[in-house]
Amino acid sequence: MEPVSGGNGELSRAPENWPRATAAVTSRCKGALKTLDFDPTQVDGDDLLNLALEIFLEVNVHEGLGIGTERLKRFILAVHDRMLDNPYHNWVRAFDVLQTSYALLCLSKQRQRLTEAEVFGLLIAALCYDLEHPGVNSQFLVKSKSSLATLYNNNSFLEKHHAFRAFELMLHPSVDLLAAVPKDQYVSFRHLVMTLILSTDMARHEEFMLQLNKSSDGGGGLDSLLYMQLILKCADMADPMKPFPVFAKWAVRMTDELFLQGDMERASGMEVSAVCDRICQSRVAVIKGIVDYIVEPFCRLLGRALPALSASFERIPLNRALWDPYDDA
Numbered sequence: 001m002e003p004v005s006g007g008n009g010e011l012s013r014a015p016e017n018w019p020r021a022t023a024a025v026t027s028r029c030k031g032a033l034k035t036l037d038f039d040p041t042q043v044d045g046d047d048l049l050n051l052a053l054e055i056f057l058e059v060n061v062h063e064g065l066g067i068g069t070e071r072l073k074r075f076i077l078a079v080h081d082r083m084l085d086n087p088y089h090n091w092v093r094a095f096d097v098l099q100t101s102y103a104l105l106c107l108s109k110q111r112q113r114l115t116e117a118e119v120f121g122l123l124i125a126a127l128c129y130d131l132e133h134p135g136v137n138s139q140f141l142v143k144s145k146s147s148l149a150t151l152y153n154n155n156s157f158l159e160k161h162h163a164f165r166a167f168e169l170m171l172h173p174s175v176d177l178l179a180a181v182p183k184d185q186y187v188s189f190r191h192l193v194m195t196l197i198l199s200t201d202m203a204r205h206e207e208f209m210l211q212l213n214k215s216s217d218g219g220g221g222l223d224s225l226l227y228m229q230l231i232l233k234c235a236d237m238a239d240p241m242k243p244f245p246v247f248a249k250w251a252v253r254m255t256d257e258l259f260l261q262g263d264m265e266r267a268s269g270m271e272v273s274a275v276c277d278r279i280c281q282s283r284v285a286v287i288k289g290i291v292d293y294i295v296e297p298f299c300r301l302l303g304r305a306l307p308a309l310s311a312s313f314e315r316i317p318l319n320r321a322l323w324d325p326y327d328d329a
Helices: 023-032 045-059 069-082 089-105 115-128 140-145 147-151 157-170 184-198 202-214 224-236 244-267 282-304 307-313 313-322
Strands: none
Touching: 023 045, 023 313, 045 089, 045 115, 069 115, 069 157, 089 115, 089 224, 089 244, 089 307, 115 157, 115 184, 115 224, 115 282, 140 147, 140 157, 140 244, 147 157, 157 184, 184 224, 202 224, 202 282, 224 282, 244 282, 244 313, 282 307, 282 313, 307 313
16 A cells, blocks of 8 residues: 655645546435435445535535645545455445445534534545455454554554545645645534544544443533544444435445455465355344444444434344345345
8 A cells, every 4th residue: 555645745636636426326316415315325435425525515615724626525535546446345344434424424413513613524534434354353463463453553553544544635736725724723613533543443442432421411421522432433334214226225345355364364374254254254243233233333322322323223133134034144
């Protein structure tokens, strides 16, 4: 994985190459962007660029921050071109987390608690939360003595890498997304986006579960930052909240990527991570385990803290039950 060149490096695609929107796709998809029913795997990658822009235009906060639409296009295009071709962590997934975060922001009925900068920061963090993900987890990078693990001292290093890449692109001369943002606002915006991206580290999952356990007053106990962190975490694990055919596609892609990591571990003579071992591990068991031990408990507590989202979580047990007839044959 080659790093983005420093501030004077060239991006892989010129900003003027923004693709023309397909009117039929925009018309068909626009109404679903605020819902958990949208399936980005059915849309061409370049059309997803225009739908990503549509989300920012619907939120309509960037102009108020002095960020023009052309700069925003350049940034979205740069993110698209920096996503790697992994089975799961790829451009389609980046769009999916952006769209799901937007949907949860709308469905939670809490947007009014956020400033323009906070809304924009949440969406930027959602788009970039896995920027340049290498397709393997942090444990693999530690075991393989990756320079990433060394650089960030084995501490939330993938998330720090994603955040670093995001700001490297924002500040790139060909993008210059935050050119009009005053220095003091830039510092606070940078802190917000980095804090949000770092909150997606699953090593911190229990920390957020404990905070949710303390909140039982319908969302009033969640400050704005914690609210945004929980929305982004929820979007990251939202596959079981989608229609089952959509959930199933993402689940297969996720386990494909895990098993490819296991193949690399085996080929390199490493101990094969249990969840990544296609020989000893059932794909369906991995999927069920993630729902049972991570997604469902988190969403049960989040629904208590943000009651407006409770209806969005009703699919989770139904989708979980639909895996019962499946095996890995």
